[in-house]
Amino acid sequence: MEQNQTLIDHLDNSLRGDASAETQEMINNDPELIREWHYLRLAVDAIQDTGLYEDVGTVKEQWKIQQTSVAKPSMGIVRSITRNAAKIAAMLILVGGGAAFFKYATISSGSLYDKYYTSYSLNTSRGAADEDAMDKAYQARDWQTVISLFSPAKRTNKTDFLTGMANLELKKYDEAIEHFEQVLAANAQAGTDYFQDESQYYLAISWLAKDKVNEALPILEKIRADKNHLYHDKVEQMSFLDLRLVQYKESK
Amino acid sequence: MKVAGKYTDAELLAAIKDERNLNQAILFIYQQYAASTSSFIIHYGGSEQDADDVFQETVVSFIEVVKKGNFRMEASIKTFLVSVAKNIWFNELKKRERSGHREKIFEYGRDQKEQDISHQIGDLEKKRQLRDLVHNLGEPCKKILMLFYYENLSMKELVEHLPYENEQVVRNKKYKCLQALTGFIKSNPAIAQQISEIVKS
Numbered sequence: 001m002e003q004n005q006t007l008i009d010h011l012d013n014s015l016r017g018d019a020s021a022e023t024q025e026m027i028n029n030d031p032e033l034i035r036e037w038h039y040l041r042l043a044v045d046a047i048q049d050t051g052l053y054e055d056v057g058t059v060k061e062q063w064k065i066q067q068t069s070v071a072k073p074s075m076g077i078v079r080s081i082t083r084n085a086a087k088i089a090a091m092l093i094l095v096g097g098g099a100a101f102f103k104y105a106t107i108s109s110g111s112l113y114d115k116y117y118t119s120y121s122l123n124t125s126r127g128a129a130d131e132d133a134m135d136k137a138y139q140a141r142d143w144q145t146v147i148s149l150f151s152p153a154k155r156t157n158k159t160d161f162l163t164g165m166a167n168l169e170l171k172k173y174d175e176a177i178e179h180f181e182q183v184l185a186a187n188a189q190a191g192t193d194y195f196q197d198e199s200q201y202y203l204a205i206s207w208l209a210k211d212k213v214n215e216a217l218p219i220l221e222k223i224r225a226d227k228n229h230l231y232h233d234k235v236e237q238m239s240f241l242d243l244r245l246v247q248y249k250e251s252k
Numbered sequence: 253m254k255v256a257g258k259y260t261d262a263e264l265l266a267a268i269k270d271e272r273n274l275n276q277a278i279l280f281i282y283q284q285y286a287a288s289t290s291s292f293i294i295h296y297g298g299s300e301q302d303a304d305d306v307f308q309e310t311v312v313s314f315i316e317v318v319k320k321g322n323f324r325m326e327a328s329i330k331t332f333l334v335s336v337a338k339n340i341w342f343n344e345l346k347k348r349e350r351s352g353h354r355e356k357i358f359e360y361g362r363d364q365k366e367q368d369i370s371h372q373i374g375d376l377e378k379k380r381q382l383r384d385l386v387h388n389l390g391e392p393c394k395k396i397l398m399l400f401y402y403e404n405l406s407m408k409e410l411v412e413h414l415p416y417e418n419e420q421v422v423r424n425k426k427y428k429c430l431q432a433l434t435g436f437i438k439s440n441p442a443i444a445q446q447i448s449e450i451v452k453s
Contacts (some may be wrong), residue, residue, distance in 0.1 A: 040430070047433070053312050058275075063286070200391065
């Protein structure tokens with residue numbers, strides 16, 4: 001592990017003094033280290049390529065919104081149309097443009113949160129005594145009790161998730177986000193997926209509630225791309241055009 | 253339509269290398285060149301979705317070529333983008349094993365310069381596989397690696413963005429995430445084979 005950490009420090013340009021040159025010398029003389037070095041470089045290339053691909057994708061969606069929100073006559077083939085048809089088309093554009101303007105003016109992350117938020121229903125399953133008490137409080141929609149029953153010392157993904165949901169119900173979005181992210185971090189660390197899908201979805205919803213569509217969108221896109229995700233169908237029904245529109249509006 | 257600034261070719265290249273207004277530069281590329289490239293793809297049998305995907309890959313490849321300092325001003329940016337898009341679409345057609353006729357038509361349109369571009373933009377299929385592996389890491393790992401290696405945030409800044417207590421915790425987490433990613437890459441036989449060949453040579 002120590003050798004790998006040194007390679008990563010070298011990769012990150014965080015080695016001081018002669019350590020960097022010595023590490024490079026070490027890599028050059030050891031085929032196994034050369035191999036490891038190539039893998040690390042490839043991993044960083046992959047991360048940078050993914051980041052750029054996602055950024056280009058985001059700008060592409062903005063460009064599409066610009067294209068659809070302002071109707072522009074095609075410069076290609078000019079078709080001859082009758083005057084009446086032109087009038088009807090103009091009226092439709094006016095009505096469509098008005099509708100688009102109204103939508104643009106009224107839409108926000110918060111409005112999307114109101115549209116897409118639904119409470120989480122807890123299925124009963126027996127667990128530890130603390131969890132049972134929390135389950136009962138949750139089913140009784142006693143959000144304050146759910147929160148008061150949460151103990152950092154005895155936390156599980158389930159108690160974090162339910163406490164996150166209780167905070168979300170009480171519109172304490174920062175606290176909700178903290179609990180959902182804790183579930184995701186715990187799963188990533190342990191290689192598990194306990195309450196993973198639920199936490200991902202409600203994390204995105206919490207970001208929408210906080211008017212942070214840029215945080216919500218990558219999570220929702222990931223859910224939409226994963227057909228096995230618990231909330232895939234729900235997310236697929238969302239209007240990504242609306243989400244992109246909010247993103248564009250909030251980025252201005 | 254809002255125009256994302258106006259760039260000459262030289263200004264556009266400078267904006268991409270500089271990275272400060274990269275999104276504006278990308279928007280300008282879409283506004284100026286997406287339509288002509290897309291019509292080309294559609295003309296050669298692609299759908300609108302194909303044209304959309306190909307142009308996105310084209311822009312990514314172009315930016316990577318520019319950032320690596322491999323873009324030579326031998327042709328205009330427009331010519332280069334069209335050549336890259338042609339190349340990507342040609343490879344996509346080959347991959348889909350469509351009719352030999354269509355590929356033959358396309359082959360007539362290729363020249364030596366485009367083959368050089370193929371070398372410059374690298375193996376797209378491998379890039380796509382690698383992107384999938386990054387996504388497979390899960391959101392927390394992807395986020396930490398993206399913020400460090402793509403957004404170039406420092407460890408200190410990472411602590412502010414992520415739900416971890418201090419820099420050491422973030423450092424350990426980043427280490428594990430990078431190891432996880434290299435582990436995924438190692439388990440991809442085609443990529444592992446390529447690395448072995450590089451090491452041997």
